[in-house]
Structures are given as structure tokens and as C-alpha cells.
């Protein structure tokens with residue numbers, strides 16, 4: 001009997017070494033395969049077989065090397081159980097109480113993972129350390145995905161995916177993007193550089209070309225879900241859902257953080273974004289969420305600086321970025337810093353190149369003072385060219401757009 005109603009139930013059968021850890025009262029069990037199941041059942045692994053893995057050779061199917069048998073399944077399972085217990089504690093703090101009395105992680109002999117209620121089917125690759133993965137020929141970004149991102153991502157599905165479900169394939173990106181971004185938020189606390197590496201990797205993959213020479217980003221908007229994969233874009237679903245989906249949540253988070261900046265709190269913080277993550281779980285627990293529900297929930301807490309044309313609406317973001325395939329290049333021209341009687345003003349023109357004519361983007365503008373980059377404000381870039389004027393501190397000499405990569409742009 002499950003402890004409460006659950007939308008799906010799974011099990012796993014195999015010869016495992018069991019290791020345990022505790023997250024408060026919650027029992028966390030990790031099951032590592034005895035020997036190497038992959039050698040008995042070699043995954044026909046290609047870059048597309050894992051939703052998170054990046055292509056090594058775009059347009060070709062290149063096998064992922066098989067991991068060596070676990071040298072020490074008991075030790076590996078133990079360290080995994082401890083890491084999962086720690087992740088569970090952090091995600092519970094972030095999202096609300098974990099809904100079950102136990103969590104089981106079981107080795108899945110393939111490149112893929114899935115998070116089911118109280119149970120995670122975890123890829124054999126995620127049992128390995130980054131050094132081991134790199135030693136097998138995986139790129140540094142793929143090693144980060146398997147060793148740092150995958151388990152916390154699957155664990156986040158206990159909230160987003162298993163408690164809050166998608167209403168249809170149009171929302172697959174939302175649950176995957178949220179689960180993936182929650183994993184990156186935790187990783188950012190200790191390994192911020194790995195988060196940057198992951199986001200940059202997604203950007204490069206979105207820009208990579210299909211066999212026919214088209215950029216993968218053109219497969220379609222995230223809201224097409226599994227229909228993104230086609231003969232033209234065989235991995236369209238994986239790359240757009242996880243790559244672009246993660247970036248869209250990153251853009252929202254960074255907009256909310258910048259909007260919270262005040263003279264007393266110049267760096268801003270994630271209070272609004274984190275409260276949103278938590279309240280969505282409360283509101284949609286045991287229910288399905290639609291893209292419209294999500295847009296309305298963000299709009300309900302939308303701070304004034306993100307009101308485009310003075311409307312408390314995110315239609316501009318959902319039209320161009322969620323339901324569109326925007327992947328612009330941003331360029332700054334005519335940048336000037338002028339000293340007047342009233343103070344210092346920064347002016348310039350933002351160009352959105354290679355973008356839909358009606359695309360609206362919230363672009364952060366920074367001033368440069370020696371080695372320092374000072375946030376001046378966000379500008380709504382609308383269409384091809386947008387003139388802006390922002391107040392600036394006296395010591396600012398140059399201007400720069402989005403130096404911390406918070407907007408998804410073409411590399």
C-alpha cells in the first residue's frame with residue numbers, strides 16, 4: 001500500500017547491494033548493482049538516449065562508453081545514499097515537506113534516469129564520480145550532468161512531476177525545466193562554475209546544427225513537448241525541453257532577482273522566486289498544472305520593474321520566449337556616459353539581431369568601472385532597436401549588456 005494516493009507506481013528487480021542514510025526521519029536507501037548490469041544489458045546508448053546528455057557530434061549517433069564495473073558497490077551506494085539524503089533535506093527546505101517516509105534509489109543500467117513517487121531509477125553513470133566519467137571520455141559538461149545534476153533533478157521530480165503533474169505534453173518542458181533548475185540552484189551553492197558550464201553547454205547545443213544544417217533551436221517552441229522530435233530533429237525533444245526549458249526558468253529567476261535590487265539590497269535576492277517554487281507545490285499538489293496556470297502564478301507576484309508597457313503581465317515573455325523560438329544576438333551601439341547638472345546618465349541602443357520583429361526581451365545593462373561591473377537596470381528591448389537612458393554612478397566609464405549571461409542568446 002502506498003502511504004497516500006500516487007499517480008504512478010514503479011518497482012525495480014535485480015541483485016543489489018543496499019546502503020542507507022537518513023534525512024531527518026526519512027529513510028534513504030541506495031541500491032547499487034552487483035557487478036555491472038550494463039555489461040549484461042549494454043545500453044544502445046546514443047547522445048539522444050539521455051535527455052540531459054549533450055551531443056558529441058551533432059547529427060550523428062555516437063555511443064556513450066560503458067562505465068567500468070563498480071569497484072566497490074557498497075561504498076558507492078553508501079556515498080550515494082548520503083548525498084541523496086543531503087539533497088532531500090535541501091530540496092525539502094526549498095519546496096516543502098517530502099511526501100513519503102522513504103526514498104529508494106536503484107541503479108538503472110542505461111544512460112537514462114526517472115523519478116517516480118518514492119523511487120528513483122538512477123542511471124549507472126550517475127553512480128560514478130566526475131573523474132571517473134571524464135576518464136571514460138565524457139566531456140566536462142556531461143560529467144557534471146551525470147555526477148552533479150542528474151540525481152538532484154530526479155529527486156526534485158518528487159515535488160515537480162510526481163506531486164504537481166503536467167496537464168499535457170505542452171507542459172513537459174515546465175516540469176523538466178523546474179526540476180533541472182532546482183538541481184542547478186543547489187549546485188550553485190557549492191559549484192557555481194559548474195552551473196555556468198552547464199548553461200553554456202545547453203546554449204552551444206541549441207546552436208548546433210542538424211544533419212540538414214539547421215540550428216536545433218529551430219525545432220520549435222518548448223510547448224511542443226515530445227512533438228519536437230522529428231526526422232529533421234531526431235533529438236529535438238531532449239535538447240529543447242531540457243536545454244531551452246532550463247534557460248527559460250533561469251531567465252525568469254534572474255529577472256525576479258534583478259527586480260528585487262534596492263539601494264539597501266544592491267545585489268537583490270531570490271526571495272520571490274523561491275516563494276513561487278514553494279507556493280506552486282502547495283497550490284497544485286495532487287493536480288495538473290498548465291502553462292497558463294504557471295504564467296498567472298508568476299504574474300501574481302510580478303514586481304513593478306518587470307511590467308512591460310505598465311501592465312502586470314508576462315505575455316511578452318510567453319509570446320516570444322516560451323511559445324516562440326527566439327534565440328537572438330544582442331548588440332550594444334552608441335553607448336555614452338554623459339555628466340549633466342542632474343547627474344550621470346548612460347545612453348545607448350540595444351539591437352536584437354536575428355530575432356522576430358516583435359520580440360520583447362528584458363536586458364540587464366551594466367556599467368564598467370575598472371574591474372567592477374555595476375548593475376544599472378533592465379531595459380525592455382523591443383524589436384530590432386531600442387534606445388535607452390539609465391542613471392549611472394559617477395565612476396562608470398563604459399557600458400555592457402548582460403555580462404553574467406542571464407538571457408538566452410545565440411553564442
Ligand SMILES: [Zn+2]
Pocket residue numbers: 153154157176179
Ligand atoms: Zn526529469
